[in-house]
Amino acid sequence: MKAYKYLTCLALAVTSLSACTDLDENLYSEIGSNNYFNTRDDVIAMAFRSFEHGYWTIVPRFRINELPADQLIIPRRDGSWDDGGVWRQFHYHTWTPDISRHVHDEWDSQFAGIAQANFAIDRFNELDPKKFDFQEDEWNALKMQNRVLRCWYYLRLLDAFRNVPFCISYDDPSQNTLSQVPPEKIFNFIEKELTDAIPLLYKKNSLGSGSQYANMWTQAGAAALLVRLYLNAKEYIGVDRLADCEKVAQDIVDGVYGEYKVADRWDAPFDSDNDSCDELIFFFSGSCNYTSWHYNQLYNWGVPSYSELFFDDAKVKHGGHNGEFVCSPSYDPTGNLYDFKLGMTIQKFRKYPGDVRLKKYKNLGGGKREGMFLFGYLEYMQNGIPRKLKAPEMPYELCIRDAVGQFHYKKEGQWLTSPESNMTTGDYNSGWYTVKYPMYSNNDPGAGESDFAEIRLPEIIYALAECKLRRGDDKEAGKLLNSVRRRYYPSDKHKEVLYQPEGNITLDLDEMLDEWGREFLAEGRRRIDLIRFDKFNKGTWWDKQPDADDHTKIYPVPRVQITTNAALKQNPGYK
Structure with missing residues (x-):
């Protein structure tokens, strides 16, 4: 393969990232893939290189999705936590293209991850599985990992910025763009990639087997990304895809893509042994004193x-x-x-x-x-x-x-x-x-050993419930939510806390939004839920009045990207 000095995707990630990602390149005129990969383990390590980077990127995502929303705040305290007013900019929706590194990092880190995924995808297109003793199903599942992970990165770019460049090859820059493409192109690409990948991925066929799928996209994981894509399609591309969302979500709940189950304990999906929790559909494996980004840079704070x-x-x-x-x-x-x-x-x-x-x-x-x-x-x-x-x-x-x-x-x-x-x-x-x-x-062997739960079954259940509620089936929606909610309350309280028809509570869209907030508090998603319910720009909450317009539904392209890439245009509403 040829090494290009100015790889298109890396040109989009020019600012410095966390130490977990080194964008420095060694330049060689000609490097053969056979020099890189000599064993089966070499191929596996290459396939999962971008997953560690992806794990780190949950940190900027958390801040850009939670801090401009209504549930979490960073007020100034005793002279600290002012940081030049950046947290107020998030809270008041007054950010500019120069806003904090957290928005920059979301842009930069996603394109860095896409570049890493593209490298792996290009290698799989030229390597011979027989040389490394891979069976056909093993090879197919392995080579699809980075295609699904790339969709995860692109879905986040679509969510945060809408208008982004399109990069699908590490080796061939002619397949990439420096300029932005319409959101529909990214949306359609994600949809097709995931649909193509699902049949080739592993399927979790039994309860209790989740630990073997750590850091691995399964059929249900890829299908869950389709649920995220379809649930928010009206915002992303102006087209209602709730019927598709409901179909895929129902299939996940029915076990079409594998066996999953809501945990009996509310804290089981976050506990130190959560890799064995059947509620987790996709998770990044964390370990104390090794890699534990959700502790070290997020929840510890x-x-x-x-x-x-x-x-x-x-x-x-x-x-x-x-x-x-x-x-x-x-x-x-x-x-x-x-x-x-x-x-x-x-x-x-x-x-x-x-x-x-x-x-x-x-x-x-x-x-x-x-x-x-x-x-x-x-x-x-x-x-x-x-x-x-x-x-x-x-x-x-x-x-x-x-x-x-x-x-x-x-x-x-x-x-x-x-x-x-x-x-x-x-x-x-x-x-x-x-x-x-x-x-x-420290005396507990489980200290710091929790894995990061990126996708939980309740997310799919709640998406399915919202789809049913929006088409008028509040009773079935209520039953779905109750299947999760009952674990939070004593059984003698169920009648007064569960939704109809199993309890006394009436479910409507306002209550649905509240329930999204209770279930997923501090999990890095609140912003898009408010947007989907038309509350992000129009709503009022503590120390926050409605916005003058809705241009902050998407973030600006970071100014450093605009100044280093003349092909980029700023998002509407930002000067």
Whole structure:
């Protein structure tokens, strides 16, 4: 194969990325593939190189999808977490083409991943499987991995930017474009690639066998990407594809693409042994002290600084904690409940009594925990003395509440006299913290061992329910949601917390959006759900008024890309 100095896809990823991706190239006039691949393991390693990069890219995706939405915020606290106002730009939808590296990283990292996938795809087109002792089904499933992963990257570019270049070859730049193509071209490409790949991928034929499919696209995983594509097609290309979404989602639920099952415990898909959880359709394998991007650069930062004292999970295993994002408040600083229809993150959980997720997080030992939130005082023992966690910059004891204000030394139950509350008036007591993945003690063998759940069966069930609801079948939609929701509530509460016809709750589109938020809080998807329900630009939530227009439904092409590639045009609405 020829090595080109200016590979088109890499030209689109010119800014520096995380250390996990090295874009430096060694230039050779002629490099033969046979020099690279001498064993079966060489081929397998090549096939999965881009998966590690893909795992890292969940970090910028999380921030660009959660922070401009209604559930999570990063307010300024005691002089920190201002960062030049970037988090306010996300919150207020006032970003420009110069906005933070997180938008840049989403663009750059997706094209870097596509380039890596293209390299593998081109190699599979020239390698002989017999030389490496691959059976036909093994070879087909292996060579399809990067074609599906490339679709995952392109789907994210379509979601964030809509108008992007098209790159499908590492070896042949003539197949690629430096300029943007219409969103329909990307959409149709993703659809065909996934449809072609599904029959050639492995199928998970029995429950309890999920661990063998770590970092691997199966038939159900590829079909799940079709569900994501079709569910949002109206936004992506202006065409309603909900009927197709419903068909594929129903097939996944019915086991056409493999055997999956909703877990009995709410935390099972996030626990240290979640690779064996039948709810997971696709997951990136993480391991403590090796690769664990969702801990080290994401969820570790969603709990207060010095939380290692509370969790007993000192830096040797989990890394540090930094108190970055918290839940959008339900109360003003005087203790009065807001009346926003959106946001009100914790209040939406409180709406239905008995939700086990609302318990304060606690390590129970032996790979067990309870609760999904941190609030109130965070107490721990040190040298036999009971202590309470303190703020990192001022010596007040944390008393975390569902409000944003400068509470500082206020005790539990004490409130402020002024209702003023915005992105600049917070402290470290402002907003409940989310603990989706367990922060087990160092003494627990499961500490930091959870894999990252990229696609869970409930996502498919909720997409199917939304499709049915939008065509008027609220009862079947309710049953589908109940099949997941019942695990969160005591059985004696089911009548008052489940949707009709199995419970008393009426399901409508507003409730459907709320339920998407409860089930997938802090999983990096909230922005597109608000957009699909026409709330992202028109909605009102804490410290957020409706936008003047809807151009922020998609992000701008980062300015650095515009200045280095004259073929690119800026997205509408951005100067």
